[in-house]
């Protein structure tokens with residue numbers, strides 16, 4: 437086998453950002469599930485870091501810590517290094533390396549407090565997977581936290597025939613052509629001989645979703661020979677062999693069993709075995725993608741210490757997520773459906789967290805409750821508000837690196853780069869951006885006077901041969917486009933730019 441070990445490496449991956457992998461969010465997820473990770477001067481490993489944007493977003497939020505990304509695709513490492521260098525991010529190192537080779541001599545990497553694998557472990561050959569688990573098990577410090585997100589059953593069961601066809605079509609064809617051929621065949625079959633589709637209703641919705649997904653994601657999702665979703669119980673057993681023991685979830689609503697329907701909760705409660713419980717939970721939600729946390733030796737603080745660590749955690753209000761309409765609950769989509777956060781209770785937390793630039797600590801939020809038993813309710817509400825995007829974690833950090841990253845990204849997007857996330861260092865991560873938001877941020881960074889932004893944004897659109905959409909349709913008239921853009925500039929300055937500035941990103 438060649439250096440790829442059967443991995444699909446025909447095309448570079450997307451320039452993604454994954455909030456759950458950010459250290460501040462890992463810390464919160466760890467704390468509410470009883471594990472404390474170090475939070476200053478730590479070392480963080482991203483194994484299979486892809487284009488490196490996600491790791492850079494993490495690094496700028498923690499200038500006193502050290503970040504290392506590994507990937508075997510030279511194209512990814514070339515991009516990641518160039519980006520870090522142009523943005524002046526010095527606390528990140530990108531290594532062109534193969535999990536199998538590194539597992540033979542893991543000590544060259546040193547030790548880490550956090551290790552992250554986003555979208556890796558169910559796309560690689562079995563021998564690569566065991567080398568990777570070995571590597572993580574060796575380089576993680578005792579007490580370290582491992583984040584592992586992956587495809588799982590039962591959610592992916594219905595898609596197996598489609599992925600199999602993509603692989604068959606790949607004989608003698610490029611990845612994208614194979615995907616297209618498999619889609620075309622499934623379309624014909626769905627219309628004329630729908631037996632398989634009737635038996636696997638999820639297949640149809642998965643095929644529909646393909647229409648709007650980034651081709652760079654699709655080929656690495658479906659064209660991998662070793663694409664193999666697993667049951668959670670298999671993953672937990674596998675990792676235990678490398679001293680990595682299941683702690684819980686990084687998908688915050690999934691940490692709260694009380695959100696499950698009562699009969700399911702009763703079913704789980706009757707189940708004595710923790711792994712069977714976890715498996716049943718996935719059956720209940722038809723889980724297809726898990727974000728798991730594992731520990732190499734749990735760092736379980738004493739109860740008083742844990743309460744202090746949780747109490748000191750600080751949150752603020754995001755400007756990007758409007759509160760629900762009057763009288764409506766905070767609706768959050770998760771596992772088994774939608775959960776509704778009680779309006780008055782959640783509003784009280786939002787009011788307190790939004791009262792000043794420094795937000796509120798969990799101590800502040802708990803101390804305002806009359807009944808001390810509300811503590812659990814406050815923690816759950818904060819988790820849900822963080823997950824829903826209404827709250828953001830707050831860090832005491834100088835945003836200089838984030839501002840430099842954003843300046844560079846804005847200029848790059850204005851000359852055609854595909855970046856979609858802006859660094860928000862004080863909030864410990866990033867937020868999505870549209871092209872036109874970047875063009876406006878670029879104006880702000882270059883000191884273009886406000887009255888000239890519209891001309892500048894229009895010029896960028898023309899130069900890149902892009903238009904704008906209204907209700908999903910292209911806007912053809914110049915006046916209409918100017919009206920929409922002028923309104924967009926107003927909104928950008930009132931909300932998104934304000935958020936970027938509050939977060940130290942500009």
Ligand SMILES: C[S@@+](CC[C@H](N)C(=O)[O-])C[C@H]1O[C@@H](n2cnc3c(N)ncnc32)[C@H](O)[C@@H]1O
Pocket residue numbers: 440441443449450451452483484485486487490506507508509512533534535536553554555556559560564656
């Ligand atoms: C689906 S991508 C995910 C990338 C990144 N974590 C993200 O989510 O944007 C999987 C990554 O694993 C890398 N990879 C696969 N096999 C590898 C190996 N044996 N050694 C190092 N990197 C590998 C690929 O190059 C690719 O960047």
